[in-house]
Amino acid sequence: MGAALVSAVASLALAQPAQAGPGGAVNIRGQESWDTDRMMSRVCGTDGDTGYQDWYVNIATGELRDHASWRKAPVWHKDDGKWTLQPGWERFEGRCEYPVAASWTYRDDWRRISETRTNCTDSGYQLMLARDYSTSTSYTHTVGGSTSATASIGSWFGVSAEANYSYSWAIADSVGVSHTDLIDIGPRKTAWIEASPTKRVVRVNPVFKVESYTWNPTGKRADVVDVNTWRGRGYDRIYSYGNYIDGVADELKKDGTPKMTFRKKDRSAGSECD
Numbered sequence: 001m002g003a004a005l006v007s008a009v010a011s012l013a014l015a016q017p018a019q020a021g022p023g024g025a026v027n028i029r030g031q032e033s034w035d036t037d038r039m040m041s042r043v044c045g046t047d048g049d050t051g052y053q054d055w056y057v058n059i060a061t062g063e064l065r066d067h068a069s070w071r072k073a074p075v076w077h078k079d080d081g082k083w084t085l086q087p088g089w090e091r092f093e094g095r096c097e098y099p100v101a102a103s104w105t106y107r108d109d110w111r112r113i114s115e116t117r118t119n120c121t122d123s124g125y126q127l128m129l130a131r132d133y134s135t136s137t138s139y140t141h142t143v144g145g146s147t148s149a150t151a152s153i154g155s156w157f158g159v160s161a162e163a164n165y166s167y168s169w170a171i172a173d174s175v176g177v178s179h180t181d182l183i184d185i186g187p188r189k190t191a192w193i194e195a196s197p198t199k200r201v202v203r204v205n206p207v208f209k210v211e212s213y214t215w216n217p218t219g220k221r222a223d224v225v226d227v228n229t230w231r232g233r234g235y236d237r238i239y240s241y242g243n244y245i246d247g248v249a250d251e252l253k254k255d256g257t258p259k260m261t262f263r264k265k266d267r268s269a270g271s272e273c274d
Contacts, residue, residue, distance in 0.1 A: 021205065022099040022101040022207060023237060025235075026230070027238075029242055033060075037143050037144040038243075039062065039064055039240065041141070043064075043208055044243075045096075045206075046141050047153075048153075050097065050098075052093070052094075052211075053066075053095065054066070054091070055067075055092050056090065057089070059088060077219065079220055082221055084219065086216070086219060087215075087216060087219050089215070090231070092208075092212070092213045093212040093213075094208055094211040094236075096207065098206055098245075099205070100202055101204060103200065103201060106199055108199050109196065110194045110195070111195060112192050113131045113132060114130060114132070117183075117191055117192070119185040119186065119188065119189050119191075121187060122187045122188070123187050124184060124185060124186045125185065126182050128181070128182055129191070130178070131181060131195075132179075133177050133195060133197075133258060134175070134176045134177075137170065137248065139153035139245065139246065141245050142243070142246070145242065153245055169200040169250060169252055170252055175250070188268065188269045190266060190269045190270075191265065191266040192265055192266070193265070195262050196263075197251075198250070198258075200249060203246050204244060204245045204246075205244045206243065208238050209236060210230050211228060211236075212226060212228060213228065213229060213231060213232065
């Protein structure tokens with residue numbers, strides 16, 4: 001009796017969906033026997049496609065096949081002369097979504113953004129110094145801990161981020177800033193200006209919205225099961241935590257200029273004053 005109760009409780013625990021993530025989706029990483037990071041990477045890709053998709057997954061091996069396998073072995077077979085899914089192959093149909101999972105800012109490394117000016121006299125004085133800075137963007141795609149730069153992300157990420165993600169950052173268009181400063185330069189010193197930009201990261205975990213999920217436990221046409229949730233578990237939006245896309249760009253101030261911290265640096269003039 002005790003063992004039966006433990007078994008029932010364990011089964012109930014497995015049936016409970018994980019805590020909802022981005023877009024209300026459930027993280028299936030670790031819930032299936034196959035690599036769901038790679039599966040979701042292939043299903044949703046990095047090009048922002050939100051069109052209808054049709055996929056087949058082998059729940060024993062994790063092998064994934066697309067619509068080209070429609071009514072073809074080994075995914076399908078004929079029962080009484082008509083096509084039906086082979087046991088072990090499950091079909092899911094739906095569309096990808098790209099909700100924001102997280103966003104944060106960080107201070108980037110210091111970099112020189114101005115010309116250098118040298119004071120070769122024995123007393124300090126002021127010189128005009130021009131500084132220029134242009135914002136930059138980068139995109140990375142991480143699958144199961146392996147990260148790669150993917151240029152194709154930018155074609156949709158910038159547009160989506162600008163329209164749907166309420167952050168003030170230079171993700172869609174580069175912003176250039178030029179300014180001239182009057183700075184103090186000590187005797188026999190070469191000086192310049194450095195900046196540390198504030199960067200914003202927006203992380204997207206692609207989500208698959210299930211519209212139809214089908215399997216056949218016996219291979220008999222009469223036994224086909226067709227539901228509208230992932231594997232019949234009661235939730236229709238899924239993602240895999242280890243598959244995500246990061247967009248990184250300069251944070252902007254209210255006036256539209258890059259948010260950054262400046263500092264003056266100098267060194268001994270050396271050969272510049274010989």
